[in-house]
Amino acid sequence: xxxxxxxxxxxxxxxxxxxxxxxxxxxxxxxxxxxxxxxxxxxxxxxxxxxxxxxxxxxxxxxxxxxxxxxxxxxxxxxxxxxxxxxxxxxxxxxxxxxxx
Numbered sequence: 001x002x003x004x005x006x007x008x009x010x011x012x013x014x015x016x017x018x019x020x021x022x023x024x025x026x027x028x029x030x031x032x033x034x035x036x037x038x039x040x041x042x043x044x045x046x047x048x049x050x051x052x053x054x055x056x057x058x059x060x061x062x063x064x065x066x067x068x069x070x071x072x073x074x075x076x077x078x079x080x081x082x083x084x085x086x087x088x089x090x091x092x093x094x095x096x097x098x099x100x101x
Contacts, residue, residue, distance in 0.1 A: 047078030
């Protein structure tokens with residue numbers, strides 16, 4: 001998995017590419033949580049995420065809780081139909097802000 005950071009207009013975009021699973025979720029955690037010290041709005045670009053496991057979902061939950069505690073926002077952008085199905089089945093669509101294009 002690769003993560004590309006782009007900071008623009010007080011928004012930090014993290015473009016994620018590859019699989020978000022047990023092996024790679026710590027990498028996202030290490031970038032996402034400190035990102036709330038840099039910006040009040042975090043955009044997770046999921047347009048190139050191929051797969052998400054329960055470990056990846058856990059990191060999204062931690063990210064959302066961190067955003068809430070810091071009066072920040074976290075949005076998922078470019079979520080594929082396959083990933084959206086996982087988010088819907090697990091109830092994450094009720095917890096996360098997901099922007100469908």
